[in-house]
Amino acid sequence: MDVLPYLLHGFEVALRPDNLLYCFLGVLGGTLVGVLPGLGPQSAIVLLLPGIVYLDPVSAIIMLAGVYYGSMYGGSTTSILVNIPGEAASVVTCIDGHQMALQGRAGPALGIAAFGSFIAGTFGIALLTVAGAPIAEFALRFGPPEYFSLMCLALIVLIHLTGTSLRRGLISACAGLFLGTIGMDLVTGQPRFTLSFTVLMDGVGLIPMIMGLYGVTEVLLNIERGIQRTVVQHKIGSLLPSRQDWRESAAPIARGTLLGSVLGMLPGAGVVLASFLSYAVERKLSRHPERFGKGAIAGVAGPESANNAAAQCGFIPLLTLGIPANVATTLLLAALVLLGIQPSPMLVQSHPDLFWGTIASMYVGNVMLLVLNLPLIGIWVQVLRVPYALLFPVILLFCMLGVYMINRNVIEIWIMLGFGVIGYIMKKTAYEFAPLVLAMVIAPIFENAFRQSLILSLGSLSTFVTRPISATLLACAALLLLVPLVPQLRTVLGRLKE
Amino acid sequence: MVPGGVAFAVVWSAIGLAVCAGATTYGLGSLGQPQPGLFPFVVGAGIVLLATSEAIACWRAHAPSTRLRLGEHGSAVIVALAILCLYALAFERLGFAVCTLLLFVALFRALAGRGWRFSVAAGLLATVVFYVAFEYGLKVNLPRGPWGF
Structure with missing residues (x-):
């Protein structure tokens, strides 16, 4: 498939003034939430969900995608200057980035993070451009059993990524699948589990649920922790890295980019793993591993490149297969559903504007981020001084008005608060709610694929394992389920031998 | 003392049982002709099985980390x-x-x-x-x- 004409069409869409504006707002907002500890890309996407239904779907996704990859840029600022990661993927940047800042080298640390992010992000988008359409074309061969197996795999990889316990992750996913069945049955129109509430006839609202779980729960957890932070007082200095800095960073940027691209494409591997692995690789390969933890620029360049490449490549499974690579892309999937677009391999053909427009907007957004980030560092430092105590009432009000806007019904606020409490309890008892959200989003497609597969195979469950693609996907899922059991099996075998 | 992990797993089991009970009222059908209740029933049964095994695991481990406790603030x-x-x-x-x-x-x-x-x-x-x-x-x-x- 010759991608150039499609990409050019994508640029036509992305360079429309309205889309340029939404892209700018997205990357600016993303950087802002990346900078602010306690607010991540998830919270920002969640806060924007009620508003996007009024936008053109292409503009909405361009903006939300910008928020996501923009936050990867912003996250490094907080890690370097405050030693608190703005978002999870920047945790490792704290180690050497903040040490550099304490040594008066905050400028080069911020500069190399921005340049590395730009290089890696652009490479990731190029990969998405080249690989996206062929993967989607291949996935067009999927029938209901393949879809069912693919979604099983997507759920299990997400559980692997987010959950501390596989069993709890599976419980959470099953709960999400149940929530997704509430409302009218898609085939017969029969109401299920609505408890005679009219508001539940269309199912549990995705926006109140997501805003409750990600908005309210996060605020409650942050209030409980009582966030304290101090901004580094040293002068930031020149943001342009020296020749020596570039020499030390070139190889880590290249390795981080490759590592992040590969891990980003795998559903579930995600940006956090990419940055951690990159740090480990750089430390292992360094001639001076003793410098790591004391301000090694390679410890900033590698992970920052890796997380940006992974963030961009995370769009490959999302846009081509309709399965998210991490929590933030799960929310983007939810956004697509809210906009009335069913994410699937058909997306490339049915919504070329959206597919190619989003890809092209990422090139534009990456340039915007580079141009924005370096001159705006001073402003971000000021933003970091805004206490969380002043931010959280605004976040809570945004959440409440956001859900109220949907149907102008106060019940939506109660549903959101209910999910806020559920999410808080789940977090306190070590249950992750990301699998719940993904399961609820995919539940209608999942159930449909399950029922269609059974009807087509005349009730034979073997249909899932006799078709090669479906069997391969299920085998991968089974393998992932069995991996955590390996240590336990070893212990049992060891005892048996004794 | 019953750890929060056990209590929460028991709550999940109860939810799973309620889902199974509710699903049967919509009709399960057969594997060849599934009715609206079949999928939720399978999901509910999954919750019951997983939550029961979680409750047993927590009970054995006394899972202190899963006790529901409020933090400093x-x-x-x-x-x-x-x-x-x-x-x-x-x-x-x-x-x-x-x-x-x-x-x-x-x-x-x-x-x-x-x-x-x-x-x-x-x-x-x-x-x-x-x-x-x-x-x-x-x-x-x-x-x-x-x-x-």
């Missing part, structure tokens, strides 16, 4: 939730403007530790900004109280 969470519930209760009765002003004052005073003067001033400012943004910017009809705003 735990009481602040309860206060925040109480304020939010009151806001939801009063939202359509007292109207957006009054409720939002009270919400900000309460949150700033009770949770952010700010003085009355700051809380009222910041609350007024935030209320006006949000009112203008939503009522005029986004054209959302916000609820009005007995005073017409």
Whole structure:
């Protein structure tokens, strides 16, 4: 498939003034939430969900995608200057980035993070451009059993990524699948589990649920922790890295980019793993591993490149297969559903504007981020001084008005608060709610694929394992389920031998 | 003492059982002709099985890390939730403007530790900004109280 004409069409869409504006707002907002500890890309996407239904779907996704990859840029600022990661993927940047800042080298640390992010992000988008359409074309061969197996795999990889316990992750996913069945049955129109509430006839609202779980729960957890932070007082200095800095960073940027691209494409591997692995690789390969933890620029360049490449490549499974690579892309999937677009391999053909427009907007957004980030560092430092105590009432009000806007019904606020409490309890008892959200989003497609597969195979469950693609996907899922059991099996075998 | 992990797993089991019971009322059908209840029944059964095994595992391990305990500022969470519930209760009765002003004052005073003067001033400012943004910017009809705003 010759991608150039499609990409050019994508640029036509992305360079429309309205889309340029939404892209700018997205990357600016993303950087802002990346900078602010306690607010991540998830919270920002969640806060924007009620508003996007009024936008053109292409503009909405361009903006939300910008928020996501923009936050990867912003996250490094907080890690370097405050030693608190703005978002999870920047945790490792704290180690050497903040040490550099304490040594008066905050400028080069911020500069190399921005340049590395730009290089890696652009490479990731190029990969998405080249690989996206062929993967989607291949996935067009999927029938209901393949879809069912693919979604099983997507759920299990997400559980692997987010959950501390596989069993709890599976419980959470099953709960999400149940929530997704509430409302009218898609085939017969029969109401299920609505408890005679009219508001539940269309199912549990995705926006109140997501805003409750990600908005309210996060605020409650942050209030409980009582966030304290101090901004580094040293002068930031020149943001342009020296020749020596570039020499030390070139190889880590290249390795981080490759590592992040590969891990980003795998559903579930995600940006956090990419940055951690990159740090480990750089430390292992360094001639001076003793410098790591004391301000090694390679410890900033590698992970920052890796997380940006992974963030961009995370769009490959999302846009081509309709399965998210991490929590933030799960929310983007939810956004697509809210906009009335069913994410699937058909997306490339049915919504070329959206597919190619989003890809092209990422090139534009990456340039915007580079141009924005370096001159705006001073402003971000000021933003970091805004206490969380002043931010959280605004976040809570945004959440409440956001859900109220949907149907102008106060019940939506109660549903959101209910999910806020559920999410808080789940977090306190070590249950992750990301699998719940993904399961609820995919539940209608999942159930449909399950029922269609059974009807087509005349009730034979073997249909899932006799078709090669479906069997391969299920085998991968089974393998992932069995991996955590390996240590336990070893212990049992060891005892048996004794 | 029963660890929170066990209690929570038991709650999940009960939810799973309720889902199974509810699903049977919609008809399960057969594998060849599945009815609306089949999928939720399978999901409910999955929750019961997983939650039961989780309860057993927690019971054996006494899982101290999963006990439901409030953190250092735990009481602040309860206060925040109480304020939010009151806001939801009063939202359509007292109207957006009054409720939002009270919400900000309460949150700033009770949770952010700010003085009355700051809380009222910041609350007024935030209320006006949000009112203008939503009522005029986004054209959302916000609820009005007995005073017409």
